[in-house]
Amino acid sequence: MDHPVDLETLKTFEFDRILSESTTTGSIYLLGKLHNESAIIHLQRTILSADGASELVKHGLEEIKVFLDNRPYFSAHALLARSTSSLPDLQIKLIWPATEIHIAKYTLQERVMVSETAEKYAKVVVPYIESFPPDRIQWVYNILEGKKEADRVLYRDDDPSRGFLILPDLKWDQTSMTALYLVVLVQDRTIRSLRDLTRDHVPLLRRIRQQAFITAKEVFNVEPNKLRLFIHYQPSYYHFHVHVVHIDHENLSGMMVGQARLLEDIISLSILQQMTLTYALGVEHGLYASFLAASN
Known part of the structure; x- marks a missing residue:
């Protein structure tokens, strides 16, 4: 039986290990199983358009947590306001069923x-x-x-x-x-x-x-x-x-x-x-x- 790729299917993901990750691109490859078949899920932060970024700063943030305050430099983590989001937070790619060749390719x-x-x-x-x-x-x-x-x-x-x-x-x-x-x-x-x-x-x-x-x-x-x-x-x-x-x-x-x-x-x-x-x-x-x- 071919299961659909939807939210309910992704909720059944049984995590095995991290294959690789990049802090530069905000990207991570996870290996696990979906319905007893090997699966690779790639999660990455989406890229904002210029218009989307400026609108996000003005109206799309729910909270910021400053963790570096050394004027003139500041760094903070931000939480997005759920009510504003026409912009997706994550881009998801799925390889399912994943072969050993796929797993080797995305392994650090x-x-x-x-x-x-x-x-x-x-x-x-x-x-x-x-x-x-x-x-x-x-x-x-x-x-x-x-x-x-x-x-x-x-x-x-x-x-x-x-x-x-x-x-x-x-x-x-x-x-x-x-x-x-x-x-x-x-x-x-x-x-x-x-x-x-x-x-x-x-x-x-x-x-x-x-x-x-x-x-x-x-x-x-x-x-x-x-x-x-x-x-x-x-x-x-x-x-x-x-x-x-x-x-x-x-x-x-x-x-x-x-x-x-x-x-x-x-x-x-x-x-x-x-x-x-x-x-x-x-x-x-x-x-x-x-x-x-x-x-x-």
Whole structure:
């Protein structure tokens, strides 16, 4: 039986442990169970718009508790007045049922730098990718086929080889433009990661860049020179996608050197199949043990 995702379901959450947390972003990942299935719940304070913040200060606070008073500097904790709240306090994301791969991804862990040659890619990474059951990325295919999230799609081209979709990433609640985060999903299911890109894909990458600029401007009034377009390696899921993020976005964890590759650089290189790629890999990642074995 599929249980609905609602308040009553969340009240049944059986907490196990904290996977990771960030005081900078006000974000925390909790592991537990919902109806005897592993679940990851991500809680994060929502980002206020400028208008919302000023209104909150004037009319939305019930109480403040000053814990630092050293003029001219003050710090306080505030309680929101319940009666004013058209603004949500929390953004909640849920992964349910969560696999061991999901749990490893969101667990705070040691990271190491690895160098992946073309030979190691063939020997270590390809078998890892092919070990996943086909339904691992069925959620992506559901979006591409219009079965899920159709109302969130901002741009759609259904051509099987040159088409792609643009939609808001689930990490963005669409309230603050400086936190803008879009994702581009290609229609071509043979491109699993940037390792599969060839010179023949350069026209596709250029169309993605151009349309991302157009969509961000037309829908959100964000200029092209305010956008950072990049590709993750290793990616979270093996269907080629491009991240489109406002340059002032403060959550830089997914944009670090060694993980994020700028789309402009990818277009210029177009020889990625033979390159050695160096990146950070968590010791809980499914590839880590195989890399260790291949290095011995």
